[in-house]
Amino acid sequence: MPGKFENKRVVIAGGSTGIGFTTAKLLQEAGAEVIVTGRSAEKLQQAKAALPRITVAVVDSNNRPELEQFFQSTGKIDHLVLALSGGKGAGAFASLPLDDLRTGFEGKFWPQLNTLQAAIPHLHTSGSITLITAASAAMHQPGVAGLAAINGSLELMIPSIAKELQPLRVNAVSPGVVDTPWWDSMSAAEKAAAFEHFAAQTLTGRIAQPEEIADAVVFLMGNGNTTGTVIRCDGGLSL
Numbered sequence: 574m575p576g577k578f579e580n581k582r583v584v585i586a587g588g589s590t591g592i593g594f595t596t597a598k599l600l601q602e603a604g605a606e607v608i609v610t611g612r613s614a615e616k617l618q619q620a621k622a623a624l625p626r627i628t629v630a631v632v633d634s635n636n637r638p639e640l641e642q643f644f645q646s647t648g649k650i651d652h653l654v655l656a657l658s659g660g661k662g663a664g665a666f667a668s669l670p671l672d673d674l675r676t677g678f679e680g681k682f683w684p685q686l687n688t689l690q691a692a693i694p695h696l697h698t699s700g701s702i703t704l705i706t707a708a709s710a711a712m713h714q715p716g717v718a719g720l721a722a723i724n725g726s727l728e729l730m731i732p733s734i735a736k737e738l739q740p741l742r743v744n745a746v747s748p749g750v751v752d753t754p755w756w757d758s759m760s761a762a763e764k765a766a767a768f769e770h771f772a773a774q775t776l777t778g779r780i781a782q783p784e785e786i787a788d789a790v791v792f793l794m795g796n797g798n799t800t801g802t803v804i805r806c807d808g809g810l811s812l
């Protein structure tokens with residue numbers, strides 16, 4: 574019997590590294606036809622070298638005409654995963670430069686919505702859309718108000734979009750801290766200190782691996798009875 578992803582066409586926006594890349598790997602192993610996007614051709618070529626059967630495409634998810642052209646080229650797709658990342662927007666609110674928060678929205682909120690909206694006419698209604706948000710949306714901790722705004726805004730939209738697009742399913746996975754290239758802008762010492770700090774705040778006592786988040790994404794894609802929901806795959810960081 575063919576598996577549920579056999580010959581299904583999946584687009585992973587922001588799939589050249591990290592959680593998106595690992596999701597591509599799991600889906601390719603499950604028989605899906607996987608198309609991965611990102612801005613850097615070099616990172617996409619590295620992804621292709623590691624997973625030769627994926628298709629890669631340079632697409633900036635902040636560029637709507639580029640997105641429209643891309644989805645014209647893919648034909649109908651079964652599943653869409655939005656793993657696009659931002660980065661800016663963390664810090665104590667009283668001193669948070671609001672331009673940083675604006676940049677944070679430009680890096681994650683707008684590219685995810687741009688891609689989602691551009692993909693809608695090209696998605697089979699039997700398929701799914703899965704966003705990657707973040708534990709900051711639910712952490713209620715100092716220093717995360719800006720990130721909570723970005724990720725919380727995405728999470729708040731999910732039930733409504735799911736109702737609009739039914740029977741197409743729309744969900745999100747909300748990770749805590751995950752060991753991916755997202756942290757590479759820090760020095761090794763800064764990254765180690767950040768990981769130690771967040772591991773101590775996480776109920777599981779450790780930083781997650783991208784496979785654990787990808788596993789939750791694949792569950793949401795494959796479970797035909799789940800829509801309009803956010804899975805907190807954060808090791809308890811948000812509690």
Ligand SMILES: NC(=O)c1ccc[n+]([C@@H]2O[C@H](COP(=O)([O-])OP(=O)(O)OC[C@H]3O[C@@H](n4cnc5c(N)ncnc54)[C@H](OP(=O)(O)O)[C@@H]3O)[C@@H](O)[C@H]2O)c1
Binds near residue numbers: 593633752754
């Ligand atoms: N890692 C964590 O600790 C953590 C925690 C909570 C939530 N998350 C969320 O998980 C998701 C995946 O993050 P990750 O850790 O896997 O980060 P990552 O390794 O940096 O991957 C991000 C991917 O998105 C692509 N991307 C970014 N902006 C893009 C744009 N405008 N257009 C097209 N592609 C774009 C990147 O490639 P290019 O740069 O080449 O475009 C890359 O493929 C993000 O939404 C992030 O906020 C991560």
